[in-house]
Amino acid sequence: MVQGGETGAERSDGVTSFACALEELKERGSALLVVGSVPEEVYARMSAKMLGDGDASPRRRLLVTPVSGVSHRDFRLEGVSRRTPEWTRIVQYESHARHAAAADADAAVVSSPDGPVEIGAANGHGDDRTAADGRDPLAEIVDGEIIDLGLAVAETIDQFDGIASGLSPAELRVAFDCLPTLLSEYDRETVFRFVHVLGNNVRSVGGMAHFWLPQGRRSETVRLFEPLFDATVELRLDGHELAQRWHFRDADISSEWLSFD
DSSP, X not given: OEETTOOGGGGGGHHHHHHHHHHHHHHHOEEEEEEOSOOHHHHHHHHHHHTTXXXXXXXXXXXXXXXXXXXXXXXXXXXXXXXXXXXXXXXXXXXXXXXHHHHHHHTOEEOOTTSOEEOOOOOSSSOTHHHHSOOOTTEEEEEEOHHHHHHHHHXXXXXXHHHTTSOOTTTEEEEEOOHHHHHHHSOHHHHHHHHHHHHHHHHHTTOEEEEEEOSOTTSHHHHHHGGGSSEEXXXXXXXXXXXXXXXXXXXXXXXXXXXXX
């Protein structure tokens, strides 16, 4: 490990500094930016760990994913014993553009023996498509604008906090996978404000959220968003092995490349 701004003997204590910085994030609540040009399934392995995979402590987990490209049952929740709405939620975001196309298709008129029948579009929040198409029954589908997504996530966090009568530090774990989708549909300033508000919502209840942005750390987009986060976690594949490197903003600490295991 290397601690920023330190040399010689001070560097030998980098492991302790890294551990202390990570523990502080757990205690006060945090938002982490996970970056790196790695396949989605590679990121998902890291995400599962951040959600508390194998952690004996009670965790309330919230996954925020785009509808497109999402498997019907997210493997990050495999092995999670508390698969009930009190402990585990999934918010699936159907972007405005995708929703508009789907609405046009759903509103089509088809023939029947009794004359034309209109097939209505499903409603925006938690509709019965979960049962009809095999989606995870814990999933709430949010379609529409970025503000609809923000409201759904904030409401879920408030519900978790109410159920717990006040969340303990690091009890809430949030995986936010929708940054690429939002950046493809909205200007950076809009997404920047959204991330700023969401990160503060998570911190306010002592939770830990990680946001996935599949670009290199030196990319312009990562450099723009990085100041919003308490730490940035770089991922890379070293051959077939996943490696990670952490950069803590306030503590000015960066780790070496570490094995995922």
